[in-house]
Amino acid sequence: MARIGVLTIGQSPRLDVTPAIQQIVGNEVTIIERGGLDRITPETLHLISPEGADTTYISKLRNGQAVKIGKTKLLPLLQEELTALENEVDIVLMLCTGDFPTLKTRKPILYPDRILTHTLRSILPEGEKIGLIIPLEEQREALSVKWDQSGFELEIEVASPYEESDPYAAGASLKKRGVSLIVLDCMGYQAEHKMKAKQGSGLPVILSSSLVARLAQEYVT
Template identity: 60%
Template sequence: MGSKSVGILTIGQSPRTDVTPSIEAILGHRVSIVESGGLDSLTNETVHSIEPDEWDTTYISRMRDGKSVKIGKSKLLPLLQAEMSALEETVDIVLMLCTGDFPTLQAKKPIVYPDKILNHIVRALLPSGSLGLIIPLEEQRESLLSKWQQEGLKIFTEVASPYEKSDIAGAARALQKQGADIVVLDCMGYNEQHKSEAVKGSGLPVLLPRTLVARIIAEYVAE
């Protein structure tokens, strides 16, 4: 069997040098990675075209130059679809590098949505109790509370961006004091250092999306 290829689709710009090394370390050298980004076709002069309107769902991601950018979901979707349609022609499986939901995207190849994996794993680990979420933006609070809502589960949220200097440990500590049983870093931008800070701050189990989904993809592409 030949080596497998994994497409990594960010909602920002590729390459995601802040994320991909974590995934490569888990997948191993026999798996090739091809990166693409929803905003790859935009420049610093045209990126304003995807700024979120007041009514739109807001995401945050990283540009090629390392700066973070807020993205309106409705403006992102057609750009993301075009990039994914091209990407999946060259890979065996696609990883969406975002914990948001994208039910309207059309795909011919298997596509891994971190939010679906996270949701099912949390339900398995915590059928009832209190879930603590650390999220990047205050304006995401209501939509994420709605996304995670399930019977028997209390949800607490704290804001600490992975793209700026933030008190991750303090946010996790606040969630622990509110009664959280487990913490989810609800963005693919959070890294291993952020997880370590959250564990030290709270003493709780902490789920890191980027490494969690990478391990599942590793199972899928294993020879």
């Protein structure tokens, strides 16, 4: 039986996301999950908080609580879990749209940020204006820098998949600013967030998790 590893930057299992991935890849595929924060306890949670100018990520703990994570503190924890996970699976799916060039693995790994940018380049002309919906205001600058290298003009709205937010209004705002397509730039977004953004904008909306899951399914089956 084919085995896909799902590596979250938070804690596993990700019951908010993995069931939808399982539905796409099929029940004949086994999903094995690990998380960068799996060994973090409530007492040590403060040790992974962002500091200074460090890149901030957001994910979920096992109890459903959203948590902000500093990238510098996350990387060694993530590498440790990845090294263990690669021995159990055929391919790894990174459950984050951030960029992790320092991670090392002997197995194929699907990085959503690379898949997103290459997919958009294949379907849109250079210079096209796209809209991003992102989880946190403090991610705006870093994501602008990252996406500026993609060759697209950007408009950004914030609507978190982990807290009370309004993807409908975010989609409507991006539509008014002339974007031709919207990307939900976090693996925590789900089909309901896509539906609301699509209803608000009337535009194509790319859900990162389903796009990457379909590629994983193509690889293992």
